[in-house]
Every structure is written in C-alpha cells, then in structure tokens.
Amino acid sequence: MTQRSALNRSLLALAGLVLLGGGLLVLFAGLDLYRRHNLTPPTGWPLITPDDVLLGSADRARWSSQDWWWPAVIAALVLTATLALGWLLAQLSRRRPGALSVGGEPPQEGVELRARALSDAIASEAGALPGVEHAAVRITGRPARPRTRVKLTLTPEAVPGATLGALCEGPLRTARRSTGRPDIPTEVRLQIAHHKPHRAE
Numbered sequence: 001m002t003q004r005s006a007l008n009r010s011l012l013a014l015a016g017l018v019l020l021g022g023g024l025l026v027l028f029a030g031l032d033l034y035r036r037h038n039l040t041p042p043t044g045w046p047l048i049t050p051d052d053v054l055l056g057s058a059d060r061a062r063w064s065s066q067d068w069w070w071p072a073v074i075a076a077l078v079l080t081a082t083l084a085l086g087w088l089l090a091q092l093s094r095r096r097p098g099a100l101s102v103g104g105e106p107p108q109e110g111v112e113l114r115a116r117a118l119s120d121a122i123a124s125e126a127g128a129l130p131g132v133e134h135a136a137v138r139i140t141g142r143p144a145r146p147r148t149r150v151k152l153t154l155t156p157e158a159v160p161g162a163t164l165g166a167l168c169e170g171p172l173r174t175a176r177r178s179t180g181r182p183d184i185p186t187e188v189r190l191q192i193a194h195h196k197p198h199r200a201e
Helices: 003-030 057-064 069-092 115-127 160-179
Strands: 099-101 112-114 132-142 145-154 186-192
Touching: 057 069, 099 115, 112 115, 115 132, 115 145, 115 160, 145 160, 160 186
Parallel strands: 145 186
Antiparallel strands: 099 112, 132 145
C-alpha cells in the first residue's frame, strides 16, 4: 500500500466513523430508544428525545450577535469545501497509470499489463545486473504516455557507465519489447552504496 492510499483510507475511515456516530445519535433520539429500552444516556448528551434539537435557540443566539461569528462560519465552510474539492481532484488525477495497453500502435484491444507488474519485473531484472546492489522502478505518467523512473544503488566497485549500458540493453529493452512501446521515456538515477569501513585488528 502506498502512502497516498494509506492516507486516503485513513481519511475515509475517519469520515465514516464521524458520519456513523452522528447518524446513530440522531437515530437513537428520533426513535426514542432511550425511553423505550430504559437506557440512561451520558450526562450532557445532546439528543435524547425526538423533541430535542442539537442547538437550541439560546445557543444559536449566543454567538450570532458577535461581529466575528458569521465571517468565521463562512470562512470555515469555504475552507472545508476547498479541501474537499482539492482531495477530489487529487483522486481524479492519477500520477501513475494503473495499467498499460500493450501491442504497439494501435494497441491490441483488451490486452493490458499492470504497471506495478511491469515495474516489479524491471526492478527484479535490473537488481540482478553486475554491480547493482538495489533497484527501484516506478511507472509514472498517463496510460497513453507512460514514463519509467529507475533508481539504482551501485556497489563501490561498480562502473556506472557499464551498468547504465547493461540496464538499457537488458531490462529496459525487454520492457519495451514486451509492451510493444519502443519510445517509453526513461529517467535513470545512479547512486553509490555507502559501506562502513572495515575494521582491522
């Protein structure tokens, strides 16, 4: 699970719990379940009987005469609507394709390859190259125009130029051939692993 997915699920779970709690609160009061089943609600519980309201007349009038009240309410509503709209737009604009059509141009109808499966395959093959200690691959962009981002951690003895050539001639060429897309843009980042100095005794 990605960080974005975890955040989305946490926000949805929190919103669901708030809505569920509010719905149960109104339901218990509206059906008069406290009186029917001889239940004792907590002290200060807002809704107990069907005639109760969440905010009484005194509560509503207490702040309405203040100059800051209505601007604060409007600002809070605008902020909430803006955050909700931003979250919705973030869900609609996917930063990485879920699946790639394969078979060249035009692609074969109904034939798709999961972007996660392709990135895992490239990372697995790249990680087995000589001089590579770790490989991480991400498929980004739109399904019609995917991009590949490769990050290689090399051993101190590796030759970056040779490793880059092996990556292009091996895993990347295999990926382009298997998807039928010879023009997938690729960004490669190389870094050298830092090893602790050996201790001589």
